[in-house]
Amino acid sequence: MTAQALVIGGGPSGLMAAETLVASGLHVRVIDRMPSLARKFLLAGRGGLNLTHSEPLERLLERYGPARPRLERALRDFPPDRLVRWCEDLELETFVGSSGRVFPKTLKASPLLRAWLRRLEAQGASFALRRRWTGWSDDGALTFEGPEGGETARPDVVVLALGGASWPRLGADGAWTGALEAAGVAVAPLAPANCGFRVGWSSFFAERFAGQPLKRIALTFDGETRRGEALVTGDGIEGGLVYAFSAPLRDAIARDGSATAALDLRPDLAEADLAARIGAGRGDRSLSTHLRKAAGLPPVCVALLREGGDLPREPDALARRIKATPLQLVAPQGLARAISTAGGVRFDELDERFMLTRRPGVFVAGEMLDWEAPTGGYLLQACFATGRAAAEGAAAWMRPG
Known part of the structure; x- marks a missing residue:
């Protein structure tokens, strides 16, 4: 009789695990709590599906920080070029953007997902939806809440790929942490990653400038400076430049209660040149108008300068403020608005095959694991790679000897 494999979670990690298990000759069933997979x-693909990154593998591995040693084998076995070939095997061509990010030419997730599910079904995988995994019964069976009440299952091997806890309305709500902790598995607390932050804006600034972009700026925190763009929100700030600093900012706030970064509103101008522009020919213009015309600052940046208190009148001091506007961040935005999740199953609970040492035959993949990475394709790359690695571990565990 063909061995039975159960994959719990129908996102990228789970589907990659299912495909790998089918190829190993197992009968595979994928279970997900949502009505569709x-x-x-699919949401990630609305703005252009960033599958992976084209940078050299050694540089890509550095993006995973402290988790690199535990993810490296999976990423080397399924690196970006293999992910691209896998995508092209689904008859979806890819291209490399100007930033080095890799996208399908359709720029959407839906064609890829449809092709992938068709192939999985043709290979013999089956799917069961609207079923939430709730843990294990006293006699070791997997337990679920389904459309008709409680259900149990006793597969030969299991891959857990239930995701993190960001955007919970889409399915991954982190409820699995309770089931694993009840089984004695240590889970690092889930926290928002690649997230925005709350700022104590004045009511005027929040009402007037919420939704305004901050373009061509730079942010400095803890000795590191990056350029990019951000977006003012009604209660804070978000966007790619902010996401790049989300881990150190989040950790500093947890430690100190707040974190202060510095914004350079004109990173393309040296401070001395900026001071010279500000000091020349103001005439009877208001300071706001003068900063807009002489320093090239849009109204949102002028207002941002004022959020820190009265503006200095002396050109050198004003230039210093423009080049290092303090931005006090008081809290990360919640998990519901984060792009991804930090925390998860601790690696010391797993063997080198991603199997739970406390639950032989149960493997873990994707965002359930305790790692985080910046945006830019690194998130999906590791989800695909760990899904494949966990499934390979599961298939090897099933083989006698």
């Missing part, structure tokens, strides 16, 4: 994956 890979909902967050």
Whole structure:
């Protein structure tokens, strides 16, 4: 009789695990609590599906920080070029953007997902939806809440790929932490990653400038400076430049209660040149108008300068403020608005095959694991790679000897 494999979670990690298990000769069933599969994956594709990154592998591995040693084998076995070939095997061509990010030419997730599910079904995988995994019964069976009440299952091997806890309305709500902790598995607390932050804006600034972009700026925190763009929100700030600093900012706030970064509103101008422009020919113009015309600052940046208190009148001091506007961040935005999740199953609970040492035959993949990475394709790359690695571990565990 063909061995039975159960994959719990129908996102990228789970589907990659299912495909790998089918190829190993197992009968595979994928279970998901939502009415349809890979909902967050589909959302990620609305703005252009960033599958991976084209940078050299050694540089890509550095993006995973402290988790690199535990992810490296999976990423080397399924690196970006293999992910691109896998995508092209689904008859979806890819291209490399100007930033080095890799996208399908369709720029959407839905064609890829449809082709992938068709192939999985043709290979013999089956799917069961609207079923939430709730843990294990006293006699070791997997337990679920389904459309008709409680259900149990006793597969030969299991891959857990239930995601993190960001965008919970799309399916991954982190409820699995309770089931694993009840089984004695240590889970690092889930926290928002690649997230925005709350700022104590004045009511005037929040009402007037919410939704305004901050373009061509730079942010400095803890000795590191990056350029990019951000977006003012009604209660804070978000966007790619902010997401790049989300881990150190989040950790500093947890430690100190707040974190202060510095914004350079004109990173393309040296401070001395900026001071010279500000000091020349103001005439009877208001300071706001003068900063807009002489320093090239849009109204949102002028207002941002004022959020820190009265503006200095002396050109050198004003230039210093423009080049290092303090931005006090008081809290990360919640998990519901984060792009991804930090925390998860601690690696010391797993063997080198991603199997739970406390639950032999149960493997873990994707965002359930305790790692985080910046945006830019690194998130999906590791989800695909760990899904494949966990499934390979599961298939090897099933083989006698």
